[in-house]
Amino acid sequence: MPEGHIIRIEADRQQRVLSGKRVRASSPQGRFTEADVLDGKTLRQVEGRGKLLFYHFPKDTILAVHLGRLGRFRLHETADPPEPRGAVRLRLQARHATLDLIAPITCKLVTPEHRTRELARLGPDPLAPDFDEPAARAWVRDKVARSRKPIGALLLDQSIFTGVGNIFRAEALFRVGVHPAVLAQELTDGQFDALWRDMLHLMRVATDAGHIVGVERSDVDKPATKLKRGERFLVYHRDTCRRCGSELETLTLGGREIQYCPEHQPVPGRS
DNA sequence: ATACCATGAACAG
DNA sequence: TGTTCCTGGTATC
Secondary structure, X not given: OOOHHHHHHHHHHHXXXXXXXXXXXXXXOOOOOOHHHHOOOEEOEEEEEOOEEEEEEOOXXXXXXXXXXXXXXXXXXXXXXXXXXXXXXXXXXXXXXXXXXXXXXXXXXXXXXXXXXXXXXXXXXXXXXXXXXXXXXXXXXXXXXXXOOEHHHHOOOOOOOOOOOHHHHHHHHHHOOOOOOOEHHHOOHHHHHHHHHHHHHHHHHHHHHOOXXXXXXXXXXXXXXXXXXXXXXOOOOOOEOOOOXXXXXXXXEOOEEEEEOOOOOOOOOOO
């Protein structure tokens, strides 16, 4: 489910609804055995960064959550939540809202030092409240210029492009016309500039919309809000190019498949 | 670089 | 019932 926009949306919403509230903590599924440590404590802050979430409780008690590939939340904004449905790893229940966490790859208590180390592994998160765009841009530009990896692989590296996932990667590279196998260090300033700006744009749009939207108004005949999931993308998981009809090609980079258009994204070394 | 693995639910047929 | 799914850690050459 999640790239960085989902984490931003969830962190903000949960912070709004649950922070400052005393919570009952339980693991209806039973696999989070430390729920009792949190039970009865006040949730001070929900912190989201990249694809990580930290839940701060008093006395340096910190819950770390990573949704992984399958994880999701259900937030019931009611005083009378439904019975847990399915494999609810953790339920945090406040007086007027209840949060269910399902299928996270990580859900564990950590020390402040652990949190600090985890955060230190991340680059600047474009969706974080304290994002410093000029500084981040210069820092990432430098990393990209020094990397010998293909840009398609680098875009999934959370220590550089924090919060970017497989859809953002495919859509942004198509939108700026860069072949995913182009070596990062060979990107021109113009290409980096376009990619950087478009990635920020896509991430912000996704955060506002609640899902990633790769198409522009000119690509579709319906309002973006009416698009089904499969209609929102220009290349991700598609067979043909939305703009020229070409057969899309698929490459595995950074351990994941990416579709690209051979017409719009020229092979490196050719033009 | 690449394979394998762990986390469940939603949706199509 | 089968298939897909917006991840990343660990293990292996």
